[in-house]
Amino acid sequence: MKTADSQGELWEVFIQSKPGQSFKHAGSIHAFDKDNAIENARDIYTRRNEGTGLWVVPSKEIIAVALNESDYFFEPATDKIYRHPTFYNLPEGVTHM
Amino acid sequence: MNTTLKYYLQIADNALILSHRLAENTSKGPFLEEDLAGANVALDLIGLAEAVYTEAAKMENQGQTADDLVYRREEKEFLNCLLSEQPNRDFAHLVTRQFLLDAFNYSYFIALTESKDPFLSAIAFKSLKEVTYHLRRSSEWMIRLGTGTEESKHRIQIAINTLWKFTPELFEESDADKAMLANGCGVNLSDIQQQWDQKVNEILFLGHLDIPKNKFSVRGGKEGIHTEHLGHLLAEMQFLPGKYPDAVW
Incomplete structure (x- = not known):
């Protein structure tokens, strides 16, 4: 619910530091609409050459794993070594794996 | 004062005084993000002003610095337009x-x-x-406030009505404007006025806002005759170098 001193909705900000790289979560901001959100994100997170790409997403649209589910959700099957592709040699030049 | 120097000072004074007004609002923004965004604009403008003052200071060849031009000139020597010195009053006026x-x-x-x-x-x-970028941001705020709540529409329209009388001055040609246009260094202000009219009409239309019909105007800034607000601004801005002339950054 909005009150008179509302700062707007919460939005999550993702920055791509170079073309071709993946977008990384940078933080969150308040804003009242899409244009306002992308500009606030620009003014707070990308004023010092941090990026060449910018996404904003309404925080409420992000689906997250609940904290109390994280145990069984993330537990890696460490005893099944065939699940971990650690036997391969990476070709030279592959940097973002 | 030669016309080139005067022309440089018009540009730099506009940027400095507007920047100072925005800086005054730092920590008083409606919310954190907007506070920072406003300060960013102020920093862009102070960068512009500093570059032009530095160049202007060299012109008279008397060992003047940009700081001298900012901190050691009197109110009547400032050539900024009256609009830039108008006080913040509320967020609608600022926008x-x-x-x-x-x-x-x-x-x-x-x-x-x-x-x-x-x-x-x-x-x-x-x-x-x-x-x-500044124009994009402020245009969107005009539309946002114009189409927001009843209160925001009311306030932004009041701000437009209050500040409108200072806009004709922007397009009035000072001696420096005329001389610099004649020698190919300046800008034709009547062309600028046409483009300005078009942009302002477009944004106010999108914001469901009215263009004031009142043709009353106030002028004088370009000749150093200012509204009562500039003196107060300068008193605060120039206080420290006035009291401690040897202070350094």
């Missing part, structure tokens, strides 16, 4: 003042890139990127 001046700066700096004065064309080119 409206910014929008009206951003729309002017945008067309003005595009035209100034064609200047025969290499410094002016370079600084215009450099500023244009920043000014384009």
